[in-house]
Amino acid sequence: MVQSKHITLDNIANQIGVSSSTVSRVLTGQSKKYRISDRTTEIVQQTARKLGYVPDQLARGLRTKRTNTMGLIIPDISNPFFSSIARNIEIQARKVGSSIILSDSQEDTQLEIESIRLLQGRKVDGLIICPVGEDSKHLKSIVNSGLPVVIIDRYFPDLDCPYVVSDNYQGAMDAVTYFFEMNHRSIGYIQGRVNTSVNNDRIRGYRAAHETRGLPVDESLIVGDSFGKRNGYIGAKILLAKSPRPTAIFAASNLISLGAMTAIQEERLKIPDDISIISFDEQPYSEHLATPMTTVAQQTSETGEIAFKLLQSQIQQDGKQTTEGIVLPAELVYRKSVKKLEFAELQ
């Protein structure tokens, strides 16, 4: 293999005595358009192949203003919910020859802002962001700058930008309604980060379910402030210490329920006999848990695919967005973590 270093268009051009522009045109499939002869075309292609030419995307991007690269900013890629989305974005990207630059914002708005800067410098064609905070100032400024952006998992009412989210309202409503149907009346809610759309919508669903039944919401049953495992643990500890103890817990994420389970275990309580639980986020392991978990499943692979396609079309239309937002249904997956209370058990 004569792969001395890096083969450039000029290398090829010199090798066969044509100009680099000719080589470029052939290799980008513009032979016809620029009337390159079949013979020349053939020779160029052969030589390129023989030398193992790989076009320099930096140079190309510099010239064309298109890098076929997209930025993906995720709060925590190790969370299977996000990594599943990421995977589907990557798979779509590959299909059209795009690459994904991954940025883990570590649930930190400051890092998120830094990531945006970084990715802008890398001249990504567009950005898919799962924003971490309540504030959308930095997002607004980048959307205004004309860079195509798609938001996932969250949305901001005052931000004019396409988004893909689950129907968190309906999902929470269904879950809590199901609790009601199983005769639960005291349902704790371990929420995620407050003031995010995800959380707001789920809370709204939680309240709406109560309202529909004409039941008041006990505000002291709403605890927590993050989507992490630790918060699940703490939230459950608090809920379980109340008396009377709530009979059910609604956990706002897979990590929250994991933490909650640890707390429940520590208190030597059994699911669902002592406490019922429903968790947002279906996971491969949900059915294999000590008590198979009733969950609210979000469509992660669809989220990824749609987000990418939304971004793509936005890029192709040169930043002009046509779609407003897409809401994907969230579906309750029934398992064993909710007990049907007999009326005798109710206080």
Place this chain on the structure above:
Amino acid sequence: MVQSKHITLDNIANQIGVSSSTVSRVLTGQSKKYRISDRTTEIVQQTARKLGYVPDQLARGLRTKRTNTMGLIIPDISNPFFSSIARNIEIQARKVGSSIILSDSQEDTQLEIESIRLLQGRKVDGLIICPVGEDSKHLKSIVNSGLPVVIIDRYFPDLDCPYVVSDNYQGAMDAVTYFFEMNHRSIGYIQGRVNTSVNNDRIRGYRAAHETRGLPVDESLIVGDSFGKRNGYIGAKILLAKSPRPTAIFAASNLISLGAMTAIQEERLKIPDDISIISFDEQPYSEHLATPMTTVAQQTSETGEIAFKLLQSQIQQDGKQTTEGIVLPAELVYRKSVKKLEFAELQ
């Protein structure tokens, strides 16, 4: 905000009446070296900040031959084992201002090869690869090309390239030995992709544990051919159908054990009463499973961090690698999925 479009060095230079080279030198912190006056330095910095200058990494990379970008090729980013590694790589990268281009090879060698090409074109400074197949030809050719590469999770004896792997041999040995200590004698092994170093080493450990005890290996107890969930399901089905049935199953990955659990459930068997199981890969949910799972824990975050640092130092030393390979211990996490057999239960 006067962020018309993209601010370049020239924009700044014109604005304040200096040359773009001066601006460049100031902004890259070379004022002293090139004797730029404090006054000029100050003005340049202010103007750059005011205009919101973000250096074009494409142009910079084209000129400097350094992109501060690394490629990461992973078989399945939605697998928490890999996403955990990916996360730690990204966190390290961020610390030094590097970006990660993520490529999901979808367990397909062909896609892996494509990914390598793609990333080469994007002029990554280096590559971290978790190779999917048994073949290392394509890896060898890229290592020879001088591009810094670090292999993770696997290694190839004939490939001169730094790697970071778990001590799969020891991990498997410990697991199987523990089975023996609990009086198991018939231990099924649901293996992953054959002929990968991971699998080879685990098999070696499995065999060595037998050998140490002077016990023969029943080859029919070694089943399976992939690290996926489906294979776990099928493998378990096969093992459970044998008679006499093995008393224990060693699952070569988190996904395999997940699949195996489904099969075990279908057969209406209980862990550990009817069948004991140990799984490779510790997961956040391991302790919350129907039967808390005894696992072989790999150090995923360390793997990511070390891999990145290995790559970094290789890049800084301009491709000359000094390290051979790093083996991280794998630790048995004891839980409840292994039953101590009474001798009466042995055939």
Place this chain on the structure above:
DNA sequence: TAAATATGCGCAATCGTTTGTTCTAGTATA
């Protein structure tokens, strides 16, 4: 006071591609 050195910065080439324009033959048309 002449020579030497220091200070502060600009010139212009370069990285590898793309692309609008131009150039040169050969061929067709009038």
Place this chain on the structure above:
DNA sequence: TATACTAGAACAAACGATTGCGCATATTTA
């Protein structure tokens, strides 16, 4: 035979940043 096309390809200017070298002044040294 002069003119007009056409085919085929080269020229050269970008894109934005970096960097070796050079060029003026200003200051110091002998």
